[in-house]
Amino acid sequence: MASIEELMRGNLLDVFNERDGDRRRAAIARIYAPEVRFSDPDETVVGHQALDAKAQHILDGAPGFVFRPDGPIRVSDDLGYLAWQFGPAGEAVVRGVDIATVADGVITRVYTFLITE
Structure with missing residues (x-):
């Protein structure tokens, strides 16, 4: 069973940073519950297929961009x-x-917050 740290890292790097659809869908099946709910400032999506489409949409809109951790993973x-x-x-x-x-x-469940300064 994956640790919360491994799941959080996978959420960012293996799903939202993965441009290969087959590898991303395999990671989604491994990391999330079937009825996962993902919410960001734009919308809430439910389920593996919707999460895959959301990640693809983000990556399609930002060619050449990559996600990177910005500090340690914290668990409570x-x-x-x-x-x-x-x-x-x-x-x-x-x-x-x-x-x-x-x-x-x-x-x-995943909640994404954008930080504006």
Whole structure:
């Protein structure tokens, strides 16, 4: 069973940073509950297929951009927290935070907050 740290890292790097659809869908099946709910400032999507489409949409809109962790992963009970940045290599155009709930070794809920300064 994956740790919360591994799930949070996978959420960012193996799903939202993965441009190969087959590898991303395999990671989604491994990391999330079937009815996972993902919410960001734009919308809430539910389920593996919708999450895959959401990740693809983000990546399609930002060719050449990559997600990178922006600090340590923090864990409290069944919650994971990971700050991130998104932009061309070495540059942060967007910063944000993912907070996820975990049950039975998979992510059940993800909340994404964008950080504006």
